[in-house]
Amino acid sequence: MSFQRSLLVCCDLRSYGSADDLLQRELQELLVRSLDRAGAAAGLDRSTWRRQAKGDEEWAVLPATTPEGDVVDRYVRALDAELAATNRYRVPEAKLRLRMAIHFGTTVEGANGYPGQDAVLVSRLLNSEPAHAALEQSPSSDLVVVLSDSLFTSLVAAGYTTLRPEDFRRVDVRVKAFRGHGWMWLPSGDVHALVLDSAPDAEPGAPVPPDPVSPVVNSPASVNQNAVASGGSTVIQAGHDAHVTHQKADVIQHFDRNDQRGSHFGPSYRRDTDERA
Structure with missing residues (x-):
């Protein structure tokens, strides 16, 4: 041999x-x-x-x-x-x-x-x-x-x-x-x-990255929403922790709560007066 x-x-x-x-x-x-x-x-x-x-x-x-x-x-x-x-x-x-x-x-x-x-x-x-x-x-x-x-x-x-x-x-x-x-x-x-059906590119010598973690929070009782509208549309924002980066709507409607039992509307604001509608 x-x-x-x-x-x-x-x-x-x-x-x-x-x-x-x-x-x-x-x-x-x-x-x-x-x-x-x-x-x-x-x-x-x-x-x-x-x-x-x-x-x-x-x-x-x-x-x-x-x-x-x-x-x-x-x-x-x-x-x-x-x-x-x-x-x-x-x-x-x-x-x-x-x-x-x-x-x-x-x-x-x-x-x-x-x-x-x-x-x-x-x-x-x-x-x-x-x-x-x-x-x-x-x-x-x-x-x-x-x-x-x-x-x-x-x-x-x-x-x-x-x-x-x-x-x-x-x-x-x-x-x-x-x-x-x-x-x-x-x-x-x-x-x-090249378009390959494989894992994302890695830098030469770099460690293999871990599997991606799902961005969905394991919280069945709440829903986070983020929306942007323009013109006469309405942006609806759920929860107190949600954030809209650019609000271009004339009217913004908030939910006080959004859960599996139903949605509850909070106050509305008009952009031209910043007062409650």
Whole structure:
């Protein structure tokens, strides 16, 4: 059993299954070429990577000595530039567009791949709904990257790359039985402009906020109201603790009490005289 801790890098093509056989073959060739060129541009020797080819997907375990910053920073930037050059004159249906997930963890060689929780984690990041939505909602972007929380915190948020933590967005990841989160980045887009069905954005490194507390006071015997009217309308204010910030009504009617037994009207005031009506 070969055990090591290293970077796990997965990538997957968008809309590969809807392409015909000729286009699928071409996309596979473009995928390998783009990854190899990006690796060379970043000074990485991809021939030393343990790679599993899956048609529209590549699952790679990098040597333990590979600098993490070179992969997360230089390699990703080079790949984004390579994809832009490849797609410049291609119709949208034939463009090479990728989701990529990166995690640093434990890898063990198995009989048919890499078993273990770290291998599961990077696959879940890759196949997460936010990653899919990013390419759908940002047609000008050819690459979306999702980093694991531990990798983002120890590498990007700690300042060991040229990447800006504020360019990343914390996203919920729910795939099958997996529940977690990652940090998503669009090298050629604005990840914060995406509409995602997830928890609100969190600042990089900030603690996860608690669930919101309902603003409704648990008091079945009273009702607080706040209303604003203009012209000849009437503003009705319930209770002595209620407050109307801007009262533009000619007549203001108060309730002395508002409860489950019924409402009781108090005095009315006219704005022009400030006297009781």
